[in-house]
Amino acid sequence: MTGLRSDLHEVRMAASYLRRGMTGDATVSLFVRTLPVGRGFLVAAGLADCLAFLEAFRFTGDELDYLDSSGIDAVDLEDLRFTGGVRAVPEGRVVFAGEPLLEVTAPLPQAQLVGTALLNLVTFQTAVASKAARCAFAADGAELVEFAARRAHGPSAAMAVARASAIAGFDATGHLAAAHRYGLRAAGTVDHSAVLAFGDERAAFRAFIEDHPDAVLPVDTYDTLAGVRAAIESGRPAGVRLGSGDLGELSVRTRELLDAAGLHDTRIVVGGGLDEHGIAALVAAGAPIDVFGVGTRLGVCADAPLLDSACELVDYDGRPVAGPSRGRTTTPGAKQVHRGTAAEGDVLATRDEPVPAGREPLLVPVMTAGRRTGPVRTAAEAVADACECFRVDALWLPPETRQLRGARPVPVRLSHRLAALTTRVRENGGRTTE
Amino acid sequence: MTGLRSDLHEVRMAASYLRRGMTGDATVSLFVRTLPVGRGFLVAAGLADCLAFLEAFRFTGDELDYLDSSGIDAVDLEDLRFTGGVRAVPEGRVVFAGEPLLEVTAPLPQAQLVGTALLNLVTFQTAVASKAARCAFAADGAELVEFAARRAHGPSAAMAVARASAIAGFDATGHLAAAHRYGLRAAGTVDHSAVLAFGDERAAFRAFIEDHPDAVLPVDTYDTLAGVRAAIESGRPAGVRLGSGDLGELSVRTRELLDAAGLHDTRIVVGGGLDEHGIAALVAAGAPIDVFGVGTRLGVCADAPLLDSACELVDYDGRPVAGPSRGRTTTPGAKQVHRGTAAEGDVLATRDEPVPAGREPLLVPVMTAGRRTGPVRTAAEAVADACECFRVDALWLPPETRQLRGARPVPVRLSHRLAALTTRVRENGGRTTE
The missing domain is CATH 3.20.140.10 (nicotinate phosphoribosyltransferase)
Structure with missing residues (x-):
């Protein structure tokens, strides 16, 4: 048609x-x-x-x-x-x-x-694409992952958001259909429901580290820093994800815990309501964040x-x-x-x-x-x-x-x-x- | 897929x-x-x-x-x-x-x-659908037509906006693919480019009244009230569309001109940046408007x-x-x-x-x-x-x-x-x- x-x-x-x-x-x-x-x-x-x-x-x-x-x-x-x-x-x-x-x-x-x-x-x-470019400028070299599919305006919008943000500086997308069609890198974390399904953070973390060595673990289901300690005790996580609370402060404390455990390569991923302004504030504060996940506010051009x-x-x-x-x-x-x-x-x-x-x-x-x-x-x-x-x-x-x-x-x-x-x-x- | x-x-x-x-x-x-x-x-x-x-x-x-x-x-x-x-x-x-x-x-x-x-x-x-319902409440019985396809977030969003607004009280859509698939009434006006292509308001209006007896004529390419007079002189238009200026004031003057010409059945359609608040203001002012066209602000849920x-x-x-x-x-x-x-x-x-x-x-x-x-x-x-x-x-x-x-x-x-x-x-x- x-x-x-x-x-x-x-x-x-x-x-x-x-x-x-x-x-x-x-x-x-x-x-x-x-x-x-x-x-x-x-x-x-x-x-x-x-x-x-x-x-x-x-x-x-x-x-x-x-x-x-x-x-x-x-x-x-x-x-x-x-x-x-x-x-x-x-x-x-x-x-x-x-x-x-x-x-x-x-x-x-x-x-x-x-x-x-x-x-x-x-x-x-x-x-x-214009908003994604602003995010890329704000991120100042940190990695950017697009996570807008769940609230983009329908299936074709989910595809288009992944593609347009890839054009303007994003490094990866969570959306598999778009990654497949447009040759983009797919990236993703694990969501809190896994912790609920396994019944326990450590059990979930151990399983995902074993099954997906590059998995990024969600550490904020209950208490974020306790979650970081659970991730450290569960193996060598490729990354941990902070999605709530004071992301700047928590990223500093998380980096300290990871470094103290010798996990210098474990990356800190943050997300949750971010846009170019949120990214810029975290970058300006010197937050030790490796990856920014950007979702709905990008996908609907919220501002x-x-x-x-x-x-x-x-x-x-x-x-x-x-x-x-x-x-x-x-x-x-x-x-x-x-x-x-x-x-x-x-x-x-x-x-x-x-x-x-x-x-x-x-x-x-x-x-x-x-x-x-x-x-x-x-x-x-x-x-x-x-x-x-x-x-x-x-x-x-x-x-x-x-x-x-x-x-x-x-x-x-x-x-x-x-x-x-x-x-x-x-x-x-x-x-x-x- | x-x-x-x-x-x-x-x-x-x-x-x-x-x-x-x-x-x-x-x-x-x-x-x-x-x-x-x-x-x-x-x-x-x-x-x-x-x-x-x-x-x-x-x-x-x-x-x-x-x-x-x-x-x-x-x-x-x-x-x-x-x-x-x-x-x-x-x-x-x-x-x-x-x-x-x-x-x-x-x-x-x-x-x-x-x-x-x-x-x-x-x-x-x-x-x-929720925003469309608010438009329907605001319109207080006037007809509502959805015109969001041009700035909805891609093809599937254009379809979904037509469908969701039809569910929540809209009477018609401009988007033919949606009208066809969902059994909705299609409605539409004529755009200004026709006046430019014909080179003259009267020539364009006469052609559209002849070809499409229910056509709604765009009267605001140059001066709105002069456009209304041109429409009146071109035959018996089913409707005229006001898309710019003070829509409340212009609708009153337009109704007077149409009634003076005996065109009591010619409907007044307005559009251009409307949402539930714009509709409510016009209704509250008693503007004699028969049809509200609602487009982008509905389609992207602007507010x-x-x-x-x-x-x-x-x-x-x-x-x-x-x-x-x-x-x-x-x-x-x-x-x-x-x-x-x-x-x-x-x-x-x-x-x-x-x-x-x-x-x-x-x-x-x-x-x-x-x-x-x-x-x-x-x-x-x-x-x-x-x-x-x-x-x-x-x-x-x-x-x-x-x-x-x-x-x-x-x-x-x-x-x-x-x-x-x-x-x-x-x-x-x-x-x-x-």
Whole structure:
């Protein structure tokens, strides 16, 4: 099922466009209008799913029957495929407000039909990758494991959170399906229920050390430090997990106990309601923590659950257009981002103007005539590519843009040509005859 | 793929349990510890997906190979199926903090393996249904349409938001795939891009009125009231949509213009950043609005994105157990909720104690020996059943529990037997030999 991953209004509009021969090329641009308060940057994610969706796009017989029975004339939709092109910012790259994450150019009915699905895939994944990057900056080199599956918004969200956080600096995931599909390292601890089932901490710890030599033991079922002593007496645990109480203080006491027992290699894992701010506080306090487990607050983007994304028609039949501005940044026409140094800032330009020397075009062609361009990449390779993009861009980001609170985005200005076009289109009520 | 919809720690724990013959029956209980601040109730949702997941549960050959290659001895998992029983609160029913939404009783390894997936399905859908119910109470009889697909957290979340909001009082969804699968009414407007593509409001409006007589026209591409006049001059629009500006004031002016033109049946639809609070403010102001469109803020549960759910082992091998309390409500043993009048409040009881006359047991058997009990229901019928449950329970809820801010939940007390058991288990460090 792909065609019905649309809203009703999109199908109706596409039907009207087809009926009226309005099949000229349209470009829709997907971007985020404003960054969440205090945030400095976004990390692009979700593109791979978009391309898979577009390649598979069609209405099945069952879907066409449903549309017919709903009073929508679906005859023109029967053979509809996505035959357009896509230019996009590669996953893992850093972007800012107003910069297109992707642009689709296709006959108007096609461009209209795919908007909801593209927003659905990009908005959430970009939000999670952006938050994961903040966690990675906060962790300052400590290991990060994603544990969001239990409260992510359904099965596909659980997969997407693991993937998006892996792109932006996480080292492992607890979710096996995602580890398998995306080639990620799986990691996990043991939960308190094992202590209850065995009836005793030591019995549970001995069993897990024997069965899984790299198991991380939950020491806070009853009293945390007593639990650490039980873990020490149970063998040589690979790690212990602290999930409640004053994690900073407890990690110090735990390290002392482990070191006193000669267990210098036993790692301290902490988790429980953490996000980038909790991690930063523990790091700032010098807590001897080796691994941070991050779950629900990452998976639901708890402190910024809304990303103000839009997928707008910017060009139809060679004519740049712009929606209502209402004080928002809405610029007409297909675009390109010219990236230079962070100090210079980005330039948002029209698609076809020359890229100045020393600047790099951020959007690259990723699909032509409905087929992905470039070498075929496995799901795991695509994630690895995106990780590399993020590693490079993370070094490019200045400290004031990376900081967790009151961050300053890298400035984005319009090129002279785009500024002039924007003025012309606004003066003409949203459209130009250029 | 179902077996890998687990976290690594679950598979490892299950492997250890199998190896050690710890296959006695376990009961795990899924509940929400605390309600979001100011909220009075939850609406149960997600059960149908849980039952489908449990019936299909197995590790595929590919998954077993993956586990083997990851160093997890998967031989015991090869033939593992879910053979247990489930008791649950029917979808659409109102529940409160601490009350089980569902309880699974199965051999310990099975009960351990399914926890992440059940939490993933129930937590989010219950959060959305609960917020949707608040929107329904706020709308006070006006029609509600769900438009969250574009920013819900991925494809399965888009489906789940439509379903969960339909259960809790919404009248229609914009998302066609969900309308099709769950038998919901599809509804939608036309978006601004049509005005840009046609190059003119009147041309676009005339086309859509002709092609789709029930189309709702977007009148705020440029100036809203000028847009209303253009809609009036374009024919007899079924509806107009206001999506920006002062919606209360604009709806009054729009109604005046429509009525002056004799268009008493043309409906006013509003949308754009609405949630229960926005709806309540418009209703309180007497705005003549026929339909509220609710999107992102519902779909991501913007003001309460975290629901503090847990899936805990409460009984193993005939022995009630309870996890660490740490000041939280954690009660041992399989349970039942005895519901009376809202004034009496609910009683949280042990599973097997008698239900007093005049009270109703809230959890009912829904799966036995790994198979759903009761009549086979289609996806649409299951939603219709849940809608009916919610309609009844909505009338049961007292006003102080329904209110949007500072709501008072219906009180829940422990039965004498459960209170005594809880004390006994706590005194015994989390377990009892009962």
